[in-house]
Amino acid sequence: MLKLLTLYASVLLERLARQLKHDEVTWCEGLAQGFCESWELRSFIETVRNVLLPRTDVSGFTAQRSASLKKRINGRYEEAVTALNEWTVQERDKEKARNDPDPYALKEADLKCRNARGRAERHCCFLLGIAYKEGNRSTDREILRLKISLGHDNVEHGLRRGTALRSGLALPRQARTRP
Secondary structure (H helix, E strand, O other), rough: OOHHHHHHHHHHHHHHHHHHHHHHHHHHHHHHOOOOOOOHHHHHHHHHHHHHHHHHHHOOHHHHHHHHHHHHHHHHHHHHHHHHHHHHHHHHHHHHHOOOOOOOHHHHHHHHHHHHHHHHHHHHHHHHHHHHHHHOOHHHHHHHHHHHHHHOOEOOEEOOOOOOOOOOOEEEEEEEEOO
């Protein structure tokens, strides 16, 4: 009987860990997607960083943990900025390709631009992952308000994407279920 209970407990813990990771990915992707221009995502990333950095200097953190968290935040921010710069370059190349008589030049430039955009969104997700893991309910709500304040209606280039701004879905599962 004890072996059965131990097995059951380990299965439940594994399912819980998987669900928490799924919730993190869903929350991060929902917030990172839906930006039409690279400057909008850049503004969002900078603001997220500015929200996270002051939260590292709390009384419960040791100096080592605070320094480590700041280093992680700044590292992820720098990676995101590098990816955003690449997206900006690819957007410029795409605009130049519009004037090119070669029909494949625009398709290739568009593909490169989409790939760069995906990398930028992925790096934004990495930064948001820190907010998800290290933040609290007020951090989650503040980041959601930042995205809403940028005026996004979740429509980009005529395509509907994501459900990040639907009521109740933007907060992580833990925040939605707490009283």
